[in-house]
Amino acid sequence: MPRPMRIITFLVAAALTAGGSARAQQLSGAGATFPAPLYQRWSVEYNKQVPSIKVNYQSVGSGAGVKNFLQGVVDFGASDAAMTDAEIAKAPRGAVLIPATAGSVVLAYNLPDIKNLRLSRAALVGIFLGKITKWNDPALVACNPGTPLPPTPINVAFRSDGSGTTFVFTQHLAAISPEFDEQVGADKSVVFPVGIGGKGNEGVTALVKQAPGTIGYVEFGYAEQNGLSCAAVENKSGQFVAPTPESGAAALASVELPENLRAWPVDPAAPEAYPITTFTWLLLCKKYDDAAKLKALKDFVTYGLTEGQSFATQLGYIPLPESVVAKANAALGKVE
């Protein structure tokens, strides 16, 4: 290559890289582990469409996500437990909660010969309070007519780490049983009077898979991927509903989201609703100083709320109902 040519090539290459890096926009987010597979999928798919925007989402847990968001070390946070009013008040640049997807918490069990276990409210609470200890307890026999329940002990598996999944699950149990509310309460990490703890959804999944007679709560997607049997749970109107995307959507449709878009379908009344379902939220600032970053972030979230919803079912999540998407978009419009 002659010398002038080489210089020109170099200059052109430099200009191209410089132009590229000027347009490339990095967005960083951190938070809930529950929706992480979906957010990461969005990031990959969106990057294919708009190569200049790179989204890096770290699944560090809801609590850590809120912490990072409040410290301003990430562009957006994510949390299964949304943010409390006290936390929102602490946000230096305000906070906007955007429901991004939803999921069900299922009761996965290991009883080799039984595929259609049904759990009444009394049985569910009784098992997790340690009052029902055998699979052929009268309370379980009553709601499973014709099913040959074994006389073996029930092993309970719970999440040992703090988690949004525990929060949603205990919130439901506390709502349907004052006794559970008083003895255990609802939170991200609680103490169940029985059972063994597994770390993460994968830990509980391993506990359930390993020992026959074990029952534990995990996210729907995990149970599905691992081929675990899930119990049909009695809802408010007395129906036994199996966890499916449709029954989850019915639960979501039953809540009217308030102004701040923070609400849980704690105990949905609709007869076809699966009772233990939750939204999960993206946490955005009210104001962003960097206009380019703001635009990139809005574009990405808009993508997630529209096209991105189509990945939800495939990954074991529940697509947001239309009405929720409309409200989320309206909230997104207020971010500036």
Next chain:
Amino acid sequence: MAAPAAATKEPVVSPVRSGPDYFLGLTVAACIATIFVLGWIFWEIFQEAFPALKELGAGFLTGANWQPNRDRYGVLPFLVGTVATSLIALLIALPPGLAIAIFLSEDFLPLPARQLVRFVVELLAAIPSVVYGLWGIFVVIPLIQQLGAWCAERFPDVPPLAGPAYGNSLLTASVVLALMILPTITAISRSSLVAVPRTLREGSYALGATRWEAIFGVILPTAAPGIVAATILALGRAMGETMAVAMLIGNSPRLSWSIFAPSGTLASLLANQFGEAEGMQVSALMYAALVLVALTLAVNFAGEAVLRYTEKKTAGIR
């Protein structure tokens, strides 16, 4: 004894140094930095733990309730779990670990074969703890569950062995911990056994001792300080081990007499709850970390005392 002799033979390049001694400066700086970082860690933990320290005081150590959602923090079950798992692990690992060390330091096998065995044992230390955890889930848990069921049936009145037997239990964690600390015990004990002077061995044989009399009467007592040091290091490692324990112990905050019941340790508590903790819970977890550090420190001090005592006791032989 060989080193100074070799040093005098070395050619002397220049007897006088010129300029400042940079190497000395570097080593002093590294030394100070280590102390500084350690102090910094202590200070940070203490500062974060202070609200819980003030609020909960000594009741933290004796309370058996750990309910973050009720702001009740008692660390006793985890304290007991930490001490119990590491002691049981030590009990399981010490006899075979020491036996392997003796076997490798004597000439039962030709040297290449001994080197191979030594290499394999030390390789155990190179396995990541999460792999130990997985291995424990798939291999140890089913075994312990069977053992537990067997024990519960035969000894229903002996609290440590009575049921109900779980796979994820105190004993499961202890067994895997034992395997993890085995290379520490073996490696350090072996090097202290090898370091026993030849003259001592030969002297005892010359006096008519059999091989076993020589080992138990002379070699082991002489190497005792090294073996004590190995034990202390192993105990420290067992107390601090986090990942494998969190995967196997069942993470239950309830106190139980049974070794087949799920339990928890301080390290696994921290690993489990720190990510999602907020407010007072963070402070309580830091307090728990402080307790763990104090416990490890106490073990090291006790070890140091035992070490000095054995050194004094065995000084006559050396």
